[in-house]
Amino acid sequence: MVDIAHQHDTPAETINRPAGTPTPPRVDDNGRPAPAVRYLLAGIRLALGWVFLWAFLDKTFGLGHDTTSAKAWIHGGSPTKGFLGSAAKGPLTGFYHSLAGTTFADVLFMIALVAIGTALILGIGMWLAATGGAVLTVMMWSAVLPPASNPFLDEHLIYAAVLVVLAFLGAGRTLGLGRLWATTPLVRRLPWLV
Template sequence: MTALHTPPAHSTELANAAEGDEAHIVTTPGGRRWLAVLRLATGFIFLWAFLDKTFGLGYATPPERAWISGGTPSQGFLNSDSVIGPLKPFFAAIASPVSDVLFMVAMLAIGLAVILGVGLRISAVVGSLLMIAMYLAEWPFGANAASTNPLVDYHVIYALSLIVIAALAAGDTWGFGRRWKAFPFVQRNRWLV
């Protein structure tokens, strides 16, 4: 079983934690590696969405609707039949070229940061807000919902994964988390951890 907050005396994880950090350390090597796997997989979900929408790789986005071919990634979604429920007018109102750029920058930045293991706190906040917005846009409550579970769908799982990854410093294993936290700029701006 993975121990949280009570590392053994020989734990190198606690010894390597930055001074002033909360002791959100998973102390078993297997636990750290599985967190790293979760981090890499979650980051790749965001990076893949960016790549597919940018280049139209034919999975969720056909080549003719690629961003580089003039497609509109967020506008296409926000003005589609996928957006249902009482918040549909709000989501239609925010659909614009600006929302396309913000969405794509967020997908790329979250994907790269999570894969690299840096900036996990801000990635968790921005990624979770994005996932909650998409969850609400698809309005999982009621007969017309696309989701088969109105409370916990994949958007919620992705948001929770981002939070766990950040809270447990998953970027320190197989990532650049420790190096990132050592930069003076990051030391002065702890929200960047």
């Protein structure tokens, strides 16, 4: 094991590591994640941002991946009707069926997808993106209880947890505008917008 706070090996780690094997740095002198860790987090942030942004683009324009052009939002299709209207199952089925295809649900869902995806890709508003993304993915998880491949866990809960970790670790500062965003007067006055 590595004592991250002090950047040195514990005795057990020293015994188990082959002689001459370097220890990769995990934190820098200021206690921030080391560059390799920051770039890995930035890559995960960008990938999750693309997941949300792609869902928005496909549902809006019917790019043919999951949404045909005829069912695109710009052609009068509903981005929530198919999933919430037919795929929802479990204890919350009635609630989700009542939302399926409503203008309120469609608009709110699409705003959430584009806002979360854009914030993640730009690396700004990470707390808002993490909170919104976690709420959205947990709702998507709760719409299909129990999940098909596990008694309770699926990728939506993993996405929610990863989004929160990205916000905690400041993942928007690497390969993103998070560092610049944090210096704006608005964010200085309202630090929860970081």
